[in-house]
Amino acid sequence: MKYSISRIKLVCFIIITFWTVMLFSQQSDNSGKNEVIEYANFLKVMTSDNESESLKAIKYIESNWKPEFEIMVLELLYFSRSTKSDFKLLDLLHKKTGKNYGLDFNRWYEWIWSKDEKLAPYYHKFKAQIHSRIDRHFPRYFSDRQDKRTIRLDEIRWGGVRQDGIPPLRNPTMISAKDADYLDDDNVVFGIEVNGDFRAYPKRILAWHEMFTDTVGGIPVAGVYCTLCGTVILYKTELNGTQYQLGTSGFLYRSNKLMYDKKTQSLWNTIWGKPVVGPLVGKDIQLEYLSVVTTTWGEWKARHPETTVLDLNTGFSRDYGEGVAYKNYFSTDDLMFNVPSPDRSVKYKQSILAIRLPEISDNSIAISTKYLKKHPIYKSEIEGRKFVVLTDKSGANRVFFTENIDIVDYDGSTIATDNNGVKWNIHENHLENSKGKILKRLHSFNAFWFGWKAAYPNTILIK
Structure with a gap:
């Protein structure tokens, strides 16, 4: 035990010294020197097992307070293991911000996110370092990536697991x-069809894994289930000759799981299907997505008796009983992780059908599935293209371009x-009449309202 503590002290000293030297070597003016001292004090609070040293560092932070410190002090408090430091950090936040949210971290985050982003020049290093104690993979998400991003770094929150800590199903049986x-x-079940390959992924299994990767109908795909925001999205993982090996990063953005790719460790937004932090940002990468139908096993197998379905023997030990995974979360409208400016137009976890044409614009439509159940034929248009939503007896929604055809x-x-x-036969990816006329599927999926709204603040809601 003595050896372990000494070793930890040595590692902490090396880390602090290394970053101090690095910062000094990069910046030589007074401003740069002050940043070095500031960062060194944040590192002391983060890593020191000496209570007096930690409290002294907190005193320095208090005496040299800047608005940029708010998010860093909050994250120190979130990960703190010292009662005295906890008290001092919380007292410091109360005193400097005039807010008294106690240990309600969601309220603190929401307040910070309500303002313009204000980060210290070394925040990305701080974020890498504070999460390095959880998983050795985490620092790479943030180190030297302060300018390689399209989202706020202070909105990226650890979701409570390590990289692939929620294990994806790779080529499952x-x-x-x-x-x-x-x-x-x-x-x-979540039903998909790719080139005549019909498959079903039971929610009771996928909720424990949140992702599967496979080749379906000859196409490499990743099915990504964000249990927190209620989305199951099927992505083609090959784009312009590059095959992206995706996994679960362990982090969230606006309560939506962030994926990562194994080669560059870039972070990807699950709903957008594109990299948002890391070297792949700015390279015009956006994965194509396909349709996923949320339905019942009885309805799916009646429509597609040739379907295959996930084997219960996944190789992992889980309670795969119906409704077991995330039971408490799904049973209320409470959020586990909050989002900026939550919208109460409908309940947070009201299921909506998400419709957009990402290849054309970022405009989107969200239609309440409750509304669709009452209106099993719903007609509208997006970006000048007419569509119809057909909702079957199980509540499953399928969307088709209608051109000039009026489904009644x-x-x-x-x-x-x-x-x-004229009668039209409903297939998973198209409508077809007796003359062979085809109306193609408009790819869609379901989501919880709060998560979709957070991703697309200007979305149109039909309820």
């Missing part, structure tokens, strides 16, 4: 529908009828 005796007909009737299952009496 799929079984036939008749062999899936562990599933009941009312169990929720739907049997709630597999047949839609237009205003000329």
Whole structure:
């Protein structure tokens, strides 16, 4: 034990010395020297096991206070293991900000995010260092990436797990529908179809893993489930000849899981499908997404008896019972991690159907699934392109471009009828009439309202 403590002290001393030298070597003016001293004191609070040294460093921070310190003191408090330091840091926040949110970290974050971003020049190094104690992979997300980003660094929060700590399912075993005796007909599944390859991913399994990577219908894909914001999105992971190996970073942005790619350790926004921090930023990378249908196992296998489904034997030990994973979170409207400017137009976790055309614009539409259940045929347009949403008896939503076809009737299952009496067969990726006319699918997925609104503040809500 003595050896371990000594070793920790030595490592902390080396770290502080290294960053001090680095900062001095890069900046020689008085401002730069002050930044070196500031950063050294934040490191002391972060790493020192000497209570008096830590309190002395906090005193320095208080005497040289800047607005840029708010987020750093908050994050020190969040990760602090010292009762005395906790008290001093909290008292410092109260005194310097005039806010009294106690240990309600979500309120502190929301208050900071309500203002313009104000970060110290060394904040990215601080963020890398404070998270390095959790996972050796984490520093690379932030080190020297202060200018390689499209989102606020202070909005990136640790989600409570290490890199791939929620283990993705890589090339998981799929079984036939008749062999899936562990599933009941009312169990929720996420259904996909790629080039005639039909697959179902039960929510009860995927909620424990939040991602699968595989080749489906000859296409390399990643299915990403952000349980916190209710999205299941299917991405093609090959773009312009590059295959991106994606995983779970362990971090969140606006309560939405951030992915990472193994080669560059860039952070990717799950809803946007593009890198937001790291060397891939600015390279015009945005993954193409495909449709995912949230439905019941009984409805999906009736439509697609040839479907395969995840094997219950995933290689991991989990309680895969229906409704077990995230039971408490899904049972209330409370958020685990907050977002800036939350919108109460509908309940936070009201499921919406997300519709957009990312190849054309960032404009988007969010339609409440409650509204769609009452209106199983819903017609509208986006960016001048007309579409229809057909909602079946299970509540599953499918969206199709309609061109000049006017769908007026739907049997709630597999047949839609237009205003000329022409019947259209409903397939997963298109509508087709008896003459072979095809109306293509508009790719869509479901999400919780609060998460979608946080990603697209200007979205149009239909409720």
